[in-house]
Amino acid sequence: MNFIEDLKWRGALNQVTDETGLIDAMQSGEIGAYVGTDPTADSLHLGHLIPFMVLKRFQNAGGKAIIIIGGATGAIGDPRPTTERQLLSPEQLRENEKGITEQVTKLFGDDHTVIVNNNDWLGQLTLTDFLRDYGKLFSINVMLKKDVVASRLETGISFTEFTYQILQGIDFHELWRRHNVQLEIGGSDQWGNITSGIDLIHSIEGNEAKAFGLTIPLMTDSSGKKFGKSEGNAIWLNPEKTSPYTFYQFWFNQSDEDVVKYLKYFTFLGVDEINALEQESKNNPGGRVAQRRLAQEVTKFVHGEQAVSDAEKLSAALFTGDVANLSATDIADAFGGVPSFDITADKKNIVDFLVDGEVEKSKRQAREDVTNGAITISGEKVTDVNFEIDPTKHYEGKFVLVRRGKKKYFLGTVK
């Protein structure tokens, strides 16, 4: 299977400008492909992983992966279909660029990878050069027809955001020149911006210049929700923001309906292996073999081997182990990835304890959960709202382990 066939099989292809042309180009020598990311936050989340997976496959298929960190475009803001974006401060942008660059480096390695910041060229561009060299090549009439822009004509769009597609087009052309980048990859909402780039390359370099675009379908789970959220929170790639344990559990808990789709999409396993896992999942869904493999593979890709074994150790402790008899060292070891809060060694009423530790948002809720039997303290179920927690009782007086519901854990650390 070539690159495109593989993407099709994986359900990762929405549109491509010229399929055979692209395959020919890939076969005639090493070309580059790029994905751009604007530094809108200090970390990537699972939504970002979607185009990066495709770029990684391109790299694995013998191509060169180029990632743009959009220091300049991030300062402008990619128009959203609804409302104008809030501008980020330069300090915030620098901060975000740093975090994202580190993560991308981790995902792609050094080999056949180039990470660039579009501030390097867009930042140098003067207004008159911009208008003379590029502005002339863009037709307002065409720009207005792009979906995002069209949808904003009712509610309004600033000149700044309107210009974004030109900047992204310049990016593509610049990479085409500097790094032989002939392919831009993006989400399905990026189609307009990508074709702007291709048109620009053709305008400047002539129609025979090779430039392609490829978009990826919108990811949704089987219940139709946008992919990548857990309890309404984004799953971040930064282990400080989303612990590797939570990350692992996110994948482990995927439904039978979705697991094969995600195996195809988010792992580098081959056809045979995925088919085998699909079969296994159908024959013995309770074994969750496919989910486990998915969790292992993606966690390994994002956080490394060590994180996988840590997450599995912690999962085992939480779901099968006898938590009350673990040692303080085990706790420190295994529960590092769980939300934690500081406590004192003094005895404390359970309701106050839960609210102060932000396990519960109100005393009312805390009482309700205690009464319902939803709270377990260091392995011991507590149903009495007058219960006094004695932090010296377990784990050498160092920790109090709180479980709320079936699988949410919190760790109180004695200071």
Place this chain on the structure above:
RNA sequence: GGGAGUGUAGCGAAGUCUGGCUAAACGCGACGGACUGUAACUCCGUUCCUUCGGGUUCGUAGGUUCGAAUCCUACCGCUCCCA
């Protein structure tokens, strides 16, 4: 600039004409519990805060009234139509 409408709990949406029975229907979501495969489905409970006496809510500020989400006035936001 002229006209119409609208603003209710995390979201959606009743209630407003015909003031009290409304801490405010119902749906979704969320959180618990049972079941289970750390699942889905289903079922049950909770979903403003509380020292459980009560306290503070229906865009904001006033007013009428024994009593207002409901009536009156002003202001703010949003939507649509006309120019």
